């Protein structure tokens with residue numbers, strides 16, 4: 514009998530290793546289809562939260578976790594009873610921008626130690642082409658004493674979910690799948706087809722599937738870098754970038770990208786995985802790395818534009834009360850890792866400005882741990898000189914300009930400065946508001 518049949522007949526278990534933004538929705542989706550699911554994570558605190566039915570990622574919601582029959586565990590031995598293991602551990606970069614493979618190496622060791630014959634291991638973590646076969650297979654073989662292709666098999670299926678996005682969900686995003694051989698691919702496809710309503714997209718080998726993921730994110734990164742470069746130049750030309758972009762977007766083949774801060778642990782990270790491997794092949798990236806340089810400096814650029822604006826209207830930046838709206842890496846998502854809003858704060862700090870930070874989505878404890886910042890509540894905010902909005906949370910978009918004005922210093926002589934990074938306010942309304950504004 515094949516793995517797929519064993520899973521649907523409940524004779525075997527499906528395990529997810531790494532229960533974060535990617536792993537948790539997968540575990541819940543398979544559990545909803547009636548499979549026996551084990552969710553394994555090294556983070557005991559997280560596992561305890563899941564056991565209590567709390568979803569800190571806000572991706573699936575507390576009810577879905579409470580109603581699922583997932584066995585949450587930090588005990589790696591629970592993986593022994595699994596014939597289908599999905600790996601969704603982080604793949605960050607080191608400070609020198611090289612891949613930090615320690616989580617995926619660690620996960621491979623754990624799985625290898627607990628691997629049973631006839632199993633399929635599918636990696637979902639974003640890696641460079643060749644990583645799964647060159648790095649993970651040898652570890653799995655060494656730890657298990659089993660041979661890939663004979664005793665067990667592997668596959669790779671990149672994840673495309675977009676945290677905070679309520680439209681593009683796991684079930685309705687086409688899923689690329691690949692396998693070590695045709696038989697494995699067929700099994701992997703059948704298993705994922707249980708939960709992916711729009712179906713899977715098989716490719717001929719694992720390297721191709723790995724490449725698809727890193728380059729789709731690199732493509733986004735480069736396009737945003739192009740828009741950011743335009744924004745820097747248009748600022749010097751006194752042209753509103755958003756107006757240009759809206760004009761461009763009226764053409765049938767416009768790409769629709771906008772300037773912005775590229776944070777998080779996907780778009781700003783994955784290109785480095787690709788360029789790292791390209792470098793090993795003797796090719797030094799000309800386009801992708803330069804895009805990274807442009808995007809990585811945008812936080813500093815925004816902060817310095819705010820300082821310039823304050824000086825232009827007669828404020829002494831050092832004495833100004835500055836408020837930052839949003840510290841998460843993107844809108845409507847609680848994930849604050851690798852936040853580019855923090856780059857704005859760091860640059861302001863260099864000018865001895867200590868802004869206050871508001872974010873209704875971020876977990877105050879996470880923000881304190883990650884950045885040593887105490888969030889304040891919007892209701893406690895007043896008397897500000899300058900508001901910088903780097904994150905377009907719906908909560909911020911719902912604040913009208915009249916409401917926003919109430920947060921500034923009351924004196925008529927005090928100019929109100931607004932840095933509307935994402936252009937959430939209408940240009941004409943901004944012009945009429947009496948606020949001195951700048952937008953990217």
Ligand SMILES: NC(=O)c1ccc[n+]([C@@H]2O[C@H](COP(=O)([O-])OP(=O)(O)OC[C@H]3O[C@@H](n4cnc5c(N)ncnc54)[C@H](O)[C@@H]3O)[C@@H](O)[C@H]2O)c1
Pocket residue numbers: 530531532533534535536553554555556559601602603604616617619620621623637638639640672673674675676778779
């Ligand atoms: N979050 C996204 O938007 C997104 C989208 C597509 C792809 N990805 C990729 O998916 C992967 C996972 O990302 P994520 O956002 O879910 O990360 P995450 O940090 O939210 O979750 C990863 C989990 O893995 C756990 N973990 C780390 N090492 C482990 C180990 N050895 N064994 C077991 N658990 C371990 C961590 O404790 C954490 O709970 C990454 O490669 C990422 O690039 C992420």
